[in-house]
Amino acid sequence: MSNLIIGLTAVIGTIICYFIGLKIYQQWRYTFLAPVIIATLILVLSLLFFQIPYETYMIGGGWINHLLGPAVVALAYPLYEHRDTMKQLTFPILTGTVIGAVIGISSGILLSKWWGVSEEVIYSLIPKNSTTPVAMEVASGMGGVESLAAVFVMIAGIGGSMLSSFVLKFTRIYHYTGTGVGLGSASHAIGTAIAMERDSFEGSVSTIAMVVSAMVVSVIAPLFAGWWV
């Protein structure tokens, strides 16, 4: 089979899984059934079942992945649309995000030390709540492993998003500023996609939290690692 056919099959399969996920989500509206989670689950199970390696899937998956860059750039548009509201929210968003970043880094270090995790793994875990490229760069700068850092980013993104509806409800965080900051600073771009699905104000708040969080984490992670690890 030529690469073109494999690629097209992967693209069409991904789009079909996405629309299945979208339908299921629109039916039940639970965040743990968000389109990205359902589609990932169906694709992972199909690849395992047909014994297709991820690299083969990525011949076509890479084409979609190539549009992730401009899709992230597009987040500036709703931010601009809601600029007046966002200006009002600047202080709550920034304060929440910075506190979240500090707690994420310190709890990551302390929990790992408590359970005797090796230093190399701790360095890879510390920047998990920022976006993948930032986390990989920051982790390797401290002496961590890049691919492991990417896995922890995925755990924070997918796992955090899946559990977000329960956790936010349980802790009585319901204002779109609170949920947006929570999703953006904990689960970065995947959390932002979920916030954007619910409401574009919440999505804009999450966008700011994601961007600020990535910057704060990249600056303070090495400091905390120097003190505590």
Next chain:
Amino acid sequence: MKTGLHIGVLYGIYIMGTWIQQLFNLFIPGSVIGLILLFILLMTGIIKAPWVEDGARFFIKHLALFFIPATVGVINYLDLFSGGGLLLVFIGLVSTLMVMVSAGSVSQLLIKSKERSHGNE
């Protein structure tokens, strides 16, 4: 047609973001630099909202689709979810939920008290 053109503009800004990243050797990814760049360009009026509107709406509407190939990559690390690796998954999750709750509740608390003080005026 118009949507395609707008996607082209967004793609161009993304490419500029990656150039800026390489030029200054920044660790913030090109896409995030592009996001900040587009926001500045919109605020200063150098780029008008109608030039990117349709493309941006398309991307935002189907944002989740563009993450799927990357998240499927978890398939290469499934063995982490058994044995000793499970502890690391647990630590990562607990710490992530702590971020969500602390960041979310602090900002909600601040916005609520702001709304209350405005209500009393």
